Amino acid sequence: MSGFKAREATLQNLFDSGDYDQFVIPHYQRSYVWGQDELENFWNDFIERKEVGQLYLLGSIIVSRTKQKRSFGVVDGQQRLITSSVFITALKDVWSEKFGRDEEYFSLERFIKKRVLGSNSAIFKIDVAGSLKQCYIDMIISGSTKKEYKNEDQKNLHRAYNYFKDKLRDSYDANQANDNQRKKLLLQKLENLLDTNLVLVILDDEDDAYEVFEGFNARGVDLSISDLFKNLFLQKIKGTEEEKTRALEEWDNIIQIVTELRIPKFTINTFIRYYWIRNHSFIGERQLYKKIKKETKNYRELLSDMHQIAEALRVLFNGSPYEIRDFLGHPEAKAEYAKSISDSLRALRVMNTQSYMVWLMSIAAKRNKEFISLKMFARSLGQIERFSFRYFVVSKLPANRVEKMYAKFSNELFKLSDIRDKQRIATLLDKGILDRIEQDKLLPPREQFIADFGLLCLKPNNNKNLVRYILTQIENQLSSGEKGVTQEVVTIEHIMPQRLNKGWNISQTDHKNCVNMLGNLTILKGASNSSASNKAINEKIRHFKDSDLKMNGDLVDLINKKSDWGKDEIIERQNAFAEASDGIWSVDKR
Incomplete structure (x- = not known):
């Protein structure tokens, strides 16, 4: 790693100093995730400041130099920087609501234009990326919260904005003094935030940012496998900024699809793990990142394949029987088979289990009609539906053994990639799950099932x-x-x-x-x-x-x-x- 510099500063130094034109939130950073608990801590520690004389430290803000002069990529601190901008905007809007657009309001507006927007309205002091960008712009410029946003990071941003507006209104209402005293109260809260101390760490090399971000995981910082994977593929996919943006959009689309599947406990982290173990050795989530990093050669190809499988799951779970039939390449097949697939997937979704998704993702990858008939798919999925009901719903047995069973099946299916393997694939689908259930002794005996029921x-x-x-x-x-x-x-x-x-x-x-x-x-x-x-x-x-x-x-x-x-x-x-x-x-x- 190249060198770095560290200096003590305040939040106001970051906003005021001409040395820092812009702080850019890079693509590899996770979305805006702060919720009620983090916002309450932020309010109490940096805005309310109930402990007089205490040193309030915002922590370290780690940035890296970019190719643009006086522009820095944020490695650590994006949640705090975005939240600070949200608070300042909320304060301006509450001021307008309570006091009208008086002289102090326009001073606040000028402050925001200079220190939050940046030197001009086209350059934001804090520049966010991805799906959050337009939402952030709407809020900072107009305080708009009327749009219906689908993504969770956008919703979180608006929740933060409304949280601070409500807290500021409560502070206004609780103060029974005249308007001048109330104005001083609100300005004091702004001053409290801007005077908060921090340590600014500047990395000399932009490439070091990925390494530092990954290093947070080794030090116990709460980074999920999806955070780390996103950082990894953006680091490894070489190309222009436009190409990285397209890769990020593909990744965001995968996350959106997985969320809209509404499968209990099937998160983006589960999706990544199941995608991996369907054609690799069975491992837990803790070992997953190292395995992916060690064994992946082409990250562009990996991301594209993940996206295709996510799209297949979207059609299977949310499409009509006719859409399922056409998507699987069997427009001539009986619609009853596609309906059977749809019914079984709906049943599995209400069983509060997700282990079967390893199997389903491997089938989705082999959906070419030359390999798998619609009837074969429907029959095998029906077996899984009935097994899952007996095993999970009635007898309430642990998922780990079943995950391993599906992973073994999927590994075997993955190896059959030639059209000459068609009969072996048919046999595997027809009897493979039943054989493994029997071999691993997973099915509860009839007497136990009836007793448990x-x-x-x-x-x-x-x-x-x-x-x-x-x-x-x-x-x-x-x-x-x-x-x-x-x-x-x-x-x-x-x-x-x-x-x-x-x-x-x-x-x-x-x-x-x-x-x-x-x-x-x-x-x-x-x-x-x-x-x-x-x-x-x-x-x-x-x-x-x-x-x-x-x-x-x-x-x-x-x-x-x-x-x-x-x-x-x-x-x-x-x-x-x-x-x-x-x-x-x-x-x-x-």
């Missing part, structure tokens, strides 16, 4: 879509699929209500233990009948009699047979569901 308790408020999925599957099995019911047209109903009234003869303990058991839940077509929800069972039974669902016909028969509805009846019904469910979610079912 008998104890299954799901609060509909927290698991609404999962409960709908289970009960519609059971209903369609009980009715032999004659009428068929879909999740979209049903509502969940508690048989014994969530809140007991005098018409129910059951202990508080039994009520607590049984109220959210599946045996106490049913589905009804159309809107929920809230007027009947807390009625006694002899009144509620009328609503179940009106239902054409087989599940509710059986429920009415059970209530009439027992002349009651309590703990024993709920357990009996749930055990009947368990017996039926063993067939519904049979993994090797065709």
